[in-house]
Amino acid sequence: MRRLTSILLLTLALTACGRTDRPTTPRARAEPLRPSTRENAQCQADLRREGVDYRELPPKDYGNGCGLYGAVQLTDIGVPVTGVTAMRCGAARAFAGWVRNAVAPAAYQILGSELARVEGMGTYACRNIVGTRGMGDRRSGHALANAVDIGGFVLKDGRRITILRDWSSPDPATQRFLQAIRTSACRRFGTVLTPNYNAAHRNHLHLEDDRARFCR
Ligand SMILES: [Zn+2]
Numbered sequence: 001m002r003r004l005t006s007i008l009l010l011t012l013a014l015t016a017c018g019r020t021d022r023p024t025t026p027r028a029r030a031e032p033l034r035p036s037t038r039e040n041a042q043c044q045a046d047l048r049r050e051g052v053d054y055r056e057l058p059p060k061d062y063g064n065g066c067g068l069y070g071a072v073q074l075t076d077i078g079v080p081v082t083g084v085t086a087m088r089c090g091a092a093r094a095f096a097g098w099v100r101n102a103v104a105p106a107a108y109q110i111l112g113s114e115l116a117r118v119e120g121m122g123t124y125a126c127r128n129i130v131g132t133r134g135m136g137d138r139r140s141g142h143a144l145a146n147a148v149d150i151g152g153f154v155l156k157d158g159r160r161i162t163i164l165r166d167w168s169s170p171d172p173a174t175q176r177f178l179q180a181i182r183t184s185a186c187r188r189f190g191t192v193l194t195p196n197y198n199a200a201h202r203n204h205l206h207l208e209d210d211r212a213r214f215c216r
Contacts, residue, residue, distance in 0.1 A: 033144065034059075034069040035090065043089035044072070052077050052096045057086050066126035066143040079104055083120030088146045091123075091209035094188045095148050098207070102184035103153065110177045113155035119162075121149040121204050131200025141191070147208035164203035167195045186215035 035043070047054055053076035061067040071086045077096040087095065099118055107115040124145035129135040141147035152162035166174050182205070185192045190210035195202045197216040 033065075033067070035088065040070040040089055043070070043093055046093050047072070047089070047096065050093075050096065050100075052092075054092065062126055064126065065139045068124065068145050071124075071145050079115055079118060081118045081120055083151075084123055084148060086124045086145045087148060088144060088209065091146050091148060091189075091207075094209050095207065098181070098185055098188050102188075103181050106177050106180040106184075107153065107155055110173055110180060111155060111159070111161075112173075113157040113159065115153060116156045117154040118150065119152040119154065121151040123148045131198045141206075141208040141210060146210065147191075147206060149204040149206055151204045162203070163195060163205055167202075182215075190214065192216070 054072040054074050057071040104115040125142040129138050129140045154160045189207045190212045191208040191214045193201045193206040
């Protein structure tokens with residue numbers, strides 16, 4: 001009984017620690033290798049309900065902790081998107097919602113032009129996390145196609161906003177736009193990494209559908 005009590009106390013202590021610590025690096029990925037069949041079916045139903053066109057991709061095990069499980073290829077989300085291939089359904093759902101309901105309205109309301117294109121910089125890549133000391137041996141969310149990198153946005157009036165050039169833009173409207181879409185991404189994705197985080201992210205936003213609640 002005493003042993004049980006001490007285990008309970010230890011658990012409580014650890015839980016309390018977890019609440020107060022502010023992590024400086026993303027936590028270990030809590031996502032299972034494969035989403036459940038039910039989760040996946042629900043996610044695809046959500047995409048269809050939102051009027052998002054996609055193609056379901058067959059599961060693929062690429063070995064070494066890399067693979068596609070419950071992945072889709074988005075084919076039409078209402079705004080043209082380049083550089084986006086296989087994405088796990090949950091990430092695709094969060095991404096489509098972000099582009100349609102956050103990026104497009106922010107472009108129109110803050111920058112005064114409709115959104116013409118979103119420039120992606122990749123989704124699936126069998127690799128480890130880069131740019132964070134001590135995390136180089138951990139698989140990136142990209143290894144399961146659970147993350148998308150975004151490099152910029154093109155507006156219908158011809159303007160192009162890039163993360164590399166405009167993240168520290170002196171233009172107040174551009175700043176408001178980038179902050180608005182960042183805030184919205186942090187509500188929709190578990191991990192959001194921006195140029196504020198480290199040099200490896202100076203030219204893109206990393207949006208990952210995990211449960212890490214990590215927004216930098
Ligand atoms: Zn990334």
